[in-house]
Amino acid sequence: MNPQRIEGAVALVTGANRGIGRALTEALLSRGVRKVYATARNPEALHALGDERLVSLRLDVTDPDQIRAAAEAASDVELVFSNAGVVLATGIADPAVLDQARREMEVNYFGPLRLLHGLAPTLATNGGGAVVTIGSAAGLSNLPISPTYSASKAALHSLTQAARVLLGAQGTSVFGVYPGPVDTDMTRELALPKASPRDVAFAILDGIEAGQEDIFPDAFAVDFGRQFLSSPKAAERQMAAITAAMLSRSAA
Numbered sequence: 001m002n003p004q005r006i007e008g009a010v011a012l013v014t015g016a017n018r019g020i021g022r023a024l025t026e027a028l029l030s031r032g033v034r035k036v037y038a039t040a041r042n043p044e045a046l047h048a049l050g051d052e053r054l055v056s057l058r059l060d061v062t063d064p065d066q067i068r069a070a071a072e073a074a075s076d077v078e079l080v081f082s083n084a085g086v087v088l089a090t091g092i093a094d095p096a097v098l099d100q101a102r103r104e105m106e107v108n109y110f111g112p113l114r115l116l117h118g119l120a121p122t123l124a125t126n127g128g129g130a131v132v133t134i135g136s137a138a139g140l141s142n143l144p145i146s147p148t149y150s151a152s153k154a155a156l157h158s159l160t161q162a163a164r165v166l167l168g169a170q171g172t173s174v175f176g177v178y179p180g181p182v183d184t185d186m187t188r189e190l191a192l193p194k195a196s197p198r199d200v201a202f203a204i205l206d207g208i209e210a211g212q213e214d215i216f217p218d219a220f221a222v223d224f225g226r227q228f229l230s231s232p233k234a235a236e237r238q239m240a241a242i243t244a245a246m247l248s249r250s251a252a
Helices: 019-030 043-049 064-073 097-125 147-166 197-210 219-230 232-251
Strands: 010-013 035-040 054-058 079-082 130-134 173-177
Touching: 010 019, 019 035, 019 043, 019 197, 035 043, 035 064, 043 054, 054 064, 064 097, 079 097, 097 130, 097 147, 130 147, 130 197, 147 173, 173 197, 219 232
Parallel strands: 010 035, 010 079, 035 054, 079 130, 130 173
Antiparallel strands: none
């Protein structure tokens, strides 16, 4: 995997208005990017950053027309951070689970796929560059408290592996990021120690500059990644134990 220089690059971040996406946008500016296209369904929230290198774009990753418009606007992009995500379902027997799971797949899997499809030609034209998919440790081994979210992130992990090979032919590096619990709106209800989005964002950029194709950007992720690489079954049991402990606490 080719290391990617952050300073002087042109980046695009999806879901940039909060959480890891907001932290990535701020970290990219801090690391000296030439420009960052910060995208969100409600880009007005990004104006507070007040940096002339920031270009805010309206982008719902489930909307093909908005993907096309973003690709046209960001014709000079070199680094694409596919970060937008959603977690909804908490149980398989929930009456709403099928609709929630479809929405998770639309945002967490089909959204990144649309983004790859729309921007891969641009990256090729601009010398290859890189794609960074923000997955989850739960995409490597399912966290049963979020069963369908985990499944959508597993699909993203598989897509990342394929894109690494297929886009490598055009000189595009593809990085997969697998954080553990991060202190964002998405994890507000999780009673687990959480990493700060800022620390995770800078760890992601460090990994990209070091050419690490799989990036584990926080302490939980590092330990879990080591466990997963050593024994996928042990990692599965670890996620089951975490879920059991959380369900026990919520029932107490």
